[in-house]
Amino acid sequence: xxxxxxxxVSVLVRGVTSTKTHASDGRPRARGLGIPLPGxxxxxxxxxxxxxVEVGTVTLIEGDGPLHxxxxxVRTGVTAIxxxxxxxxxxxxxxxxxxxxxxxxxxxxxxxxxxxxxxxPILLSNTHAVGACHTGVISWVNRVHPMLARQWLLPVxxxxxxxxxxxxxxxxxxPEHAEAALDAAAPGPVAEGSVGxxxxxxxxxxxxGNGTASRVVxxxxxxxxxxxxxxxxFGSRSELTVAGRHVGTLLADxxxxxxxxxxxxxxxxxxxxxxxxxxxxxxxxxPGQCKALARRVPLGLARTGTxxxxxxGDIFLAFSTADAAGLDGGFxxxxxxxxxxxxxxFVPWGRMDAFYTxxxxxxxxxxxxxxxxxxxxxxxxxxxxxxxxxxxxxxxLAETRH
Numbered sequence: 001x002x003x004x005x006x007x008x009v010s011v012l013v014r015g016v017t018s019t020k021t022h023a024s025d026g027r028p029r030a031r032g033l034g035i036p037l038p039g040x041x042x043x044x045x046x047x048x049x050x051x052x053v054e055v056g057t058v059t060l061i062e063g064d065g066p067l068h069x070x071x072x073x074v075r076t077g078v079t080a081i082x083x084x085x086x087x088x089x090x091x092x093x094x095x096x097x098x099x100x101x102x103x104x105x106x107x108x109x110x111x112x113x114x115x116x117x118x119x120x121p122i123l124l125s126n127t128h129a130v131g132a133c134h135t136g137v138i139s140w141v142n143r144v145h146p147m148l149a150r151q152w153l154l155p156v157x158x159x160x161x162x163x164x165x166x167x168x169x170x171x172x173x174x175p176e177h178a179e180a181a182l183d184a185a186a187p188g189p190v191a192e193g194s195v196g197x198x199x200x201x202x203x204x205x206x207x208x209g210n211g212t213a214s215r216v217v218x219x220x221x222x223x224x225x226x227x228x229x230x231x232x233x234f235g236s237r238s239e240l241t242v243a244g245r246h247v248g249t250l251l252a253d254x255x256x257x258x259x260x261x262x263x264x265x266x267x268x269x270x271x272x273x274x275x276x277x278x279x280x281x282x283x284x285x286x287p288g289q290c291k292a293l294a295r296r297v298p299l300g301l302a303r304t305g306t307x308x309x310x311x312x313g314d315i316f317l318a319f320s321t322a323d324a325a326g327l328d329g330g331f332x333x334x335x336x337x338x339x340x341x342x343x344x345x346f347v348p349w350g351r352m353d354a355f356y357t358x359x360x361x362x363x364x365x366x367x368x369x370x371x372x373x374x375x376x377x378x379x380x381x382x383x384x385x386x387x388x389x390x391x392x393x394x395x396x397l398a399e400t401r402h
Contacts, residue, residue, distance in 0.1 A: 020045040023373050024189045030368035033394055036243050039361040042214040046190040047227040049214040050280040052321050054082040056185030057196030058177045067167055067380040075166040075379040076173055079196035080181035081122040081278055083319055090148040092117040092327045095319040096291025100298045104274045104313015105130050106158040116287025117327035120155040121182055124197035124231045124276055126162045129173035133157040136178025160233035160274035162200030165379025193374035201233035203371050204240040205257040207385040208232040211370030215358035224283040226358030232370040234312045236270035241305035245400050256384045272311035279359055284322035284345045293318035296356045300363025
């Protein structure tokens, strides 16, 4: 693979007492701040609690000062999600997708709608890097799974806009960065905040980015996991709600991303942005049931306050890692045999409510994690995105409890 210049591949340090509550570097996550959040998370409280799922990131941060297109400053990156890990690329996952608002992009969705499945990695980056990521996935599959690459490849590549902080028109994300993120994908704790595709993102006019969370769902003698990964770049400050407390108006100061900037520089109202959410589960589901999970994502987002801006691309994908042999997308030749039928085991529709609840709870927590596990960032033209003020937030929530 050709050299990729200056970038960072996230490497996580193990040994933290509980990744449910703290990041691997010791910083508290939303749950670690004592924010009351419903439901029981999995061991990692991450999308990688679904066995087989792997996540990798490449983070691109370079330069300061005035914007010079093509030179920076650079505040962007790539996140790769492998539903069945590196060795499982090419094996289908039942899947469904849903768009709350279509001012965004997610490739591969027309085939998911048609076939109810997909079998390639998911790449997340900035709006103008979708093409580079798409090319990078295809190059990576050619290198890692050359037999699979003989077919046509329809990867899922999705985006949110990081142009407030990043030289988004500078083509800094290249196909080799997508390949590096895929090579870095691993199970275990997932990096959150300003990493990977989330590097230059903002959420509720605070610093946003990547966040993840999971929920354990009991089902008779079985336990399944439902988990969410968000690339959060949406919402106006006045909307922000945490654990049912409307706190945005109480944290309205220190807002460089306010409506005046959007109105003058972008001619857009507050709240413009986007959010991509990926839902994973190991429960055996039909494609239509995966789509039903994706349709519940907006309920989790709404718990954090958003009403869904017209200028926000809000697109969601849900998949199941359970056996999907009946959706393998193969190309059988000749006449079918007498017993050549695909089969799928699935949760009855009337038993889906606990999984819907898991989605809503995991999405809410993932968004909060994206803001809590973060820091201030200064990008192009001195644009600053402040971190959510943790001390003030916890004090406001304590007042509510008392």
